[in-house]
Amino acid sequence: MTNQSSGPLLSLKGLTKAYPGVVANDTVSFDIGEGEVHALLGENGAGKSTLVKMIYGLVKPDSGVMELRGTPYAPAEPRQARADGIAMVFQHFSLFDALNVAENIALGMENPPAMRDLAARIREVSETYGLPLDPYRTVGDLSAGERQRVEIIRCLLQDPKLLIMDEPTSVLTPQEVEILFQTLQKLRSEGTSILYISHKLEEIRTLCDHATILRLGKNVGECVPSETSARDMAEMMVGSALQTPERSGREFGDVAMDISGLSVPSPSAFGTALKNVHMTVRKGEILGIGGVAGNGQDELLGVLSGETLTEADAVKLHGQPIGKIGPTDRRAMGVLAAPEERLGHAAAPEMSLTENAMLTGSVRENLEKNGFLNWGAAQGFAEKIIEAFDVRTPGPENAARSLSGGNLQKFVIGREVLQNPDVLVVNQPTWGVDAAAAAAIRQSLLDLAAKGCAVICISQDLDELMEIADSFAALNEGRLSAPRPTQGLTVDEIGLMMGGAHGMEVAHV
Amino acid sequence: MIVLEKRPQPSRVWSLATPLVAVLATMIAGGMLFALLGKNPIEAISTIFWEPLFGEFAFYYRPQLLVKGAPLILIAIGLSLGFRAGIWNIGAEGQYIMGAICGAGAGLAFYPLDAFYIFPIMVIAGALGGWIWAMIPAFLKVKFGTNEILVSLMLVYVAEQMLASVSLGLLKNPEGFGFPGSRNLQSYDSAHNAELIAGTGMHWGVVAAFVAVIFAYVLLNRHMLGFHIRLTGEAPRAAKFAGVKPARLILFCLGMSGALAGLAGLFEVSGPAGQISIDFNVGYGFTAIIVAFLGRLHPVGILLAGLLMALTYIGGEIAQGSLGLPAAAIQVFQGMLLFFLLALDLLTNFRIAIRKSEVA
Numbered sequence: 001m002t003n004q005s006s007g008p009l010l011s012l013k014g015l016t017k018a019y020p021g022v023v024a025n026d027t028v029s030f031d032i033g034e035g036e037v038h039a040l041l042g043e044n045g046a047g048k049s050t051l052v053k054m055i056y057g058l059v060k061p062d063s064g065v066m067e068l069r070g071t072p073y074a075p076a077e078p079r080q081a082r083a084d085g086i087a088m089v090f091q092h093f094s095l096f097d098a099l100n101v102a103e104n105i106a107l108g109m110e111n112p113p114a115m116r117d118l119a120a121r122i123r124e125v126s127e128t129y130g131l132p133l134d135p136y137r138t139v140g141d142l143s144a145g146e147r148q149r150v151e152i153i154r155c156l157l158q159d160p161k162l163l164i165m166d167e168p169t170s171v172l173t174p175q176e177v178e179i180l181f182q183t184l185q186k187l188r189s190e191g192t193s194i195l196y197i198s199h200k201l202e203e204i205r206t207l208c209d210h211a212t213i214l215r216l217g218k219n220v221g222e223c224v225p226s227e228t229s230a231r232d233m234a235e236m237m238v239g240s241a242l243q244t245p246e247r248s249g250r251e252f253g254d255v256a257m258d259i260s261g262l263s264v265p266s267p268s269a270f271g272t273a274l275k276n277v278h279m280t281v282r283k284g285e286i287l288g289i290g291g292v293a294g295n296g297q298d299e300l301l302g303v304l305s306g307e308t309l310t311e312a313d314a315v316k317l318h319g320q321p322i323g324k325i326g327p328t329d330r331r332a333m334g335v336l337a338a339p340e341e342r343l344g345h346a347a348a349p350e351m352s353l354t355e356n357a358m359l360t361g362s363v364r365e366n367l368e369k370n371g372f373l374n375w376g377a378a379q380g381f382a383e384k385i386i387e388a389f390d391v392r393t394p395g396p397e398n399a400a401r402s403l404s405g406g407n408l409q410k411f412v413i414g415r416e417v418l419q420n421p422d423v424l425v426v427n428q429p430t431w432g433v434d435a436a437a438a439a440a441i442r443q444s445l446l447d448l449a450a451k452g453c454a455v456i457c458i459s460q461d462l463d464e465l466m467e468i469a470d471s472f473a474a475l476n477e478g479r480l481s482a483p484r485p486t487q488g489l490t491v492d493e494i495g496l497m498m499g500g501a502h503g504m505e506v507a508h509v
Numbered sequence: 510m511i512v513l514e515k516r517p518q519p520s521r522v523w524s525l526a527t528p529l530v531a532v533l534a535t536m537i538a539g540g541m542l543f544a545l546l547g548k549n550p551i552e553a554i555s556t557i558f559w560e561p562l563f564g565e566f567a568f569y570y571r572p573q574l575l576v577k578g579a580p581l582i583l584i585a586i587g588l589s590l591g592f593r594a595g596i597w598n599i600g601a602e603g604q605y606i607m608g609a610i611c612g613a614g615a616g617l618a619f620y621p622l623d624a625f626y627i628f629p630i631m632v633i634a635g636a637l638g639g640w641i642w643a644m645i646p647a648f649l650k651v652k653f654g655t656n657e658i659l660v661s662l663m664l665v666y667v668a669e670q671m672l673a674s675v676s677l678g679l680l681k682n683p684e685g686f687g688f689p690g691s692r693n694l695q696s697y698d699s700a701h702n703a704e705l706i707a708g709t710g711m712h713w714g715v716v717a718a719f720v721a722v723i724f725a726y727v728l729l730n731r732h733m734l735g736f737h738i739r740l741t742g743e744a745p746r747a748a749k750f751a752g753v754k755p756a757r758l759i760l761f762c763l764g765m766s767g768a769l770a771g772l773a774g775l776f777e778v779s780g781p782a783g784q785i786s787i788d789f790n791v792g793y794g795f796t797a798i799i800v801a802f803l804g805r806l807h808p809v810g811i812l813l814a815g816l817l818m819a820l821t822y823i824g825g826e827i828a829q830g831s832l833g834l835p836a837a838a839i840q841v842f843q844g845m846l847l848f849f850l851l852a853l854d855l856l857t858n859f860r861i862a863i864r865k866s867e868v869a
Contacts, residue, residue: 307749328752339750348744350519358736359751371733402517 007070009034009193010055010086010162015064017050024050026217027064032162035191037184039204039225042214043237043434048197051214052164055195056088057081079110087155088164093147097140104139105154125156129183144171144292152183163187164195169203170460171292174495181207199237199435200463201230215239238435250470253283256454257304257335257423258316264303272296274303277480279473281423281454286445287483288469289458291498296478297427297458298340304425304456305337306330317423331363334422338412340431340458342405346412349401353393356400357382357415364419381418389414390440406433410441417444424448427458442468462494474498513859524857528803528810531849532817538849539842548832556832557824557842570827572710574819576781580605580773582718582815584797586725587766589806593729594741596762600646600661601770602794603668604639608771609778610675611638613691613785616700617680620692627699631775632713639771640764642668647763651756657763669790676787690786694779702780714776718815721769725808738762770794799847805854821846 008031017025024047032038042048053059055066057075066073068084075081078088095104102119106112113121119135126133131149139147148168155163165184169177184194184207196208204211205225213221213236221236262277274296281287291297302308303315305327312321317333325333339345347356358378362368367378382396389410393403400408413429429445430438446468449455458475459465465472466486473483474497481497536558540550561570584601591598598604612635619627646660673689675681680691694700705711729735741748741758749755773793778785800818804810825839 305750306752326752326754327750331752337750341746344744345746345750348740348747350743351740355736359740359747362733368733372731373733373736375731399518 008032009036009069010073011067012051012055013065013067015051015054015061015066017054017059017061023217025054025061025214028214028217028219029064030212030219030222032193032195033210035188035193036210037188037194037196037208039208039211040195040197040214041199041201041204041211041233041237043199046214046237047217048214049166050217052088052166052195052197055081055162056086056164082158082160085159085161086164087158087160087162089148089151089155089166089168091166091168091170093151095139095147095150098138100136100138101133101142101150102135104150105135105157108154109157121157122153125153129153129156129186130179131183144294145173145176148172148180156187160192162193162195164197166197167199168196169198169200173292173498174462174491177203201225201233204233205230213237234435250284250450252285252470253452254318255280256283256318257281257456258319259303260314260316262303262310262314264299264308264310267299267302267308272299272478274299275478277478279480279483281456283422283452283454284449285471286449286455286457286469288465288472288486289456289475289480290460290462290465290472290494291475293460295475296480297475299478300475300480301337301339301425301427301458304335304423305339306335328363331360331419334420335425336360336364336416336419336421336423337425338416338427338429340427342408342412343401347400347408350399352382352399353386353391353396353403353411354379354382356411357385357396360415361419381415385411385414385418388418389444390437406437409433410437413441413444417448420451421448421453423454423456425456425458428460429457430459430461430464438464462491472497510863512862513855514862516858516860519857520860524805527853527857528805528814528850531846531853534849534853535842535846538845542838542841542845543834546834546838548834553828553832553834556828557821557839560827561820561823564827568708570823572704572708573823574816575710575715576712577822578815578819579712579715579718580777580793581797581800581818582812583714583721583773583776584766584770584794585800585804585811585815586718586721586808587769588797589801589804589808589811590725590728590738591762591766592742592801593806594738594758594762595745596759597658598643598646598661598763598766599658599798600643600663600665600794601766601797602790602792603661603665604642604767604770605774605777605794606665606668606672606790607642608635608639608774609782609789610672610680610774610785611635611771612775613694613700613778614675614680616694616697616779617692619699620697623699625699628702628779631700631779632772635771635775636768637771639774640768642771643763643767644760647760650763651759657759661763665794672785672789673787676785676789680785682784691784693783695783700779702776704780712776712780714773714780717772717776719812722808722812725811729808734761770797799843803847803850817846818843 011031013029014027015025016027028051040048050059054061057078057080073084075084102115102122105122106118112118122133122135131153133146133149133153139150148171168180172180188194198204208225211223211225212219215237223233258280260278262274264274266273272295279287303310306325307327310323312323315323317335322330322333343349348359354375358367358373361381365381367374367381379396385391386393386396391411392407413426416424429441433441442464445455445457457465457469469486471483472486472489474481476498536554540554543553544550561567561574584605588598588601612631615634616627616631642664645664646657649655649660650657676689682690682692702712702714729739737748737753737758740751741753778789782789796818800814801811804814821843828834829836829839
């Protein structure tokens with residue numbers, strides 16, 4: 001630790017911010033020391049984002065004060081925060097695909113230097129911190145990890161005192177995470193403080209010096225992550241004992257779904273083509289498909305759900321070719337799917353939960369007869385989902401968009417699970433869902449498999465896949481690695497299946 | 510500071526209240542406009558809204574309400590199905606013309622035969638004419654991805670040329686002393702869409718409009734096809750996930766709106782208008798777009814909006830005649846109605862909140 005000065009770099013005192021109907025932050029206080037990697041830990045909706053937005057000047061606190069090195073600090077806008085030495089790398093990148101790296105960085109600067117000088121500085125910074133990046137490459141061609149490097153370098157060029165990183169590893173492969181951590185450790189050794197936001201406990205344990213845990217907008221505890229077990233931190237985060245999903249010993253049956261030689265051109269300019277995908281899932285088996293987002297996950301789900309039609313033989317259900325059969329008939333045959341994007345794909349935002357229950361349930365739940373809809377039955381089905389999956393909503397007449405992300409996800413997964421599928425395909429089943437709900441969703445997938453359903457779980461969350469999947473394969477640029485049994489797989493092997501570090505190793509050799 | 514806050518749920522109260530508030534606001538703003546023109550605003554407004562319904566000559570104007578409202582409603586119902594699904598048929602005027610030409614043509618082909626089946630054949634021919642005209646943009650969109658807005662709109666002008674051509678040629682009245690225009694169907698009993706009850710304005714087109722309202726209501730609320738239409742408009746990706754075939758929906762929505770517009774044209778030519786002539790079309794196809802939105806794309810709303818629109822037309826004509834209001838002022842007045850409705854529509858999904866300005 002390079003804690004030279006006596007006081008903390010930034011101290012937050014009683015920060016409170018309320019939005020209509022919810023208190024996002026309730027008198028949150030903590031200090032970030034000089035040269036410290038400070039973790040901000042909490043579930044989705046715990047108030048992490050609101051808190052960092054206040055620090056970065058995007059949101060004004062209702063009450064409470066901040067002090068930067070002992071002097072009052074109240075940024076009116078991000079520009080002021082940046083001038084005071086605070087930089088932030090957002091979870092979602094704000095880069096222009098059509099511009100090159102240097103142009104993108106120049107756009108975010110107050111007084112950008114000449115392009116040639118800027119490029120030289122980008123090279124210099126990227127070499128110093130082991131983040132190789134060609135300033136003249138077009139951003140559209142970069143991988144997610146490389147885009148993140150653009151954002152980090154953009155911040156480093158300002159010479160920040162405090163670097164805020166919001167869920168930086170969610171888009172990275174394990175090898176890329178390793179490289180990022182080395183960079184962050186180098187920054188720390190130079191005296192830069194880092195506020196690291198995450199809900200991935202193992203990461204925090206390896207990287208961070210201190211952790212502040214938020215729950216429902218309140219600071220519920222602090223700890224030294226390296227001395228606290230992941231389980232203890234998780235329980236502080238959730239506020240109750242965690243239930244780990246149980247997996248019972250399962251026997252696999254016959255092959256339920258068989259994909260062979262599946263190639264599909266990219267549906268849009270920014271999509272990914274699927275290239276010669278092979279896989280089989282047996283009854284009772286959970287096949288986990290990992291990989292960084294944007295490597296063909298959406299496209300694969302589209303092919304399995306029937307939204308994208310293929311050669312008839314490329315997709316087989318119980319030996320029957322179904323590649324040319326659309327979603328409605330596939331549902332009748334027992335193939336159900338839950339897409340990643342809840343609002344707009346899995347559910348219609350402005351429609352009620354009853355209508356959304358009708359959306360996929362009409363065939364298997366007998367909600368229609370000769371094309372005429374039985375709304376009473378649909379409402380009954382919606383109520384059944386709400387009850388079985390503990391969806392928090394006043395009732396099925398509410399619009400889908402009025403639900404929180406986690407609750408809507410429970411509804412979307414529950415809608416498919418309750419229809420007793422033979423094959424269930426889910427994409428990011430627990431994305432943005434709190435830990436308790438995630439555990440419930442995973443348990444429901446395990447229960448479904450125990451009943452003999454073949455489950456294909458596409459997820460970026462490797463811990464999740466290790467927890468529930470029987471076999472694992474990874475998508476990388478539209479190619480699927482050969483599935484392997486999950487047991488005995490090491491993190492390194494998984495990383496390599498996911499496509500290694502996208503050529504990032506060079507940086508630290 | 511006044512800010513707009515998105516409501517978690519669309520407000521039911523406001524979705525019902527906005528049309529009424531919009532009408533009220535139009536009366537106030539319109540009254541101010543008429544006052545600036547030097548007319549007595551109260552007299553002008555009451556001439557427009559009161560005179561046609563309860564005035565001295567209401568016995569004449571009330572049937573006109575149905576005569577003018579029916580084609581608007583019939584066309585707007587068809588358009589609303591497509592609009593709900595994000596399929597924009599702007600060319601109902603052309604489909605209306607083609608329906609009239611085909612329907613009248615079918616009837617005149619039998620002239621002077623007297624038979625009960627002539628009028629039903631004309632109805633079918635009218636619907637087919639509009640349907641075919643709408644299937645052109647539908648087919649081009651499905652096959653080549655063309656923009657249905659442009660294609661359907663341009664076909665309006667083609668239809669107008671066809672109308673002029675048949676008025677002067679194919680359908681020209683051989684006993685018309687060389688004047689352009691067809692034989693008058695009002696004097697050809699088998700082809701005449703006469704009033705069902707004399708003096709009420711109630712003709713087959715009015716019946717068709719009511720049937721269309723009920724049909725659309727059932728379709729949208731009780732049938733899978735209507736559910737898919739709404740789903741496609743709300744969330745196209747979710748619709749595809751639910752199994753909607755977009756091409757089929759485009760063909761259905763455009764075809765349906767074309768057929769209904771064609772029917773409206775047929776009922777008009779065989780009834781109130783009587784004959785095919787160069788200036789047969791008076792813009793019902795375009796006004797119906799306003800009616801569809803004024804009725805917030807809801808069948809019952811469209812029924813009321815169609816009648817309201819017809820009322821402002823009739824009332825506007827009276828005001829022009831008796832008060833000397835310029836026609837343009839009436840059009841501005843009708844424009845205000847749409848403007849206020851769309852502006853107030855915001856309140857269905859947003860609420861106005863007053864916040865104290867934050868102190869940094």
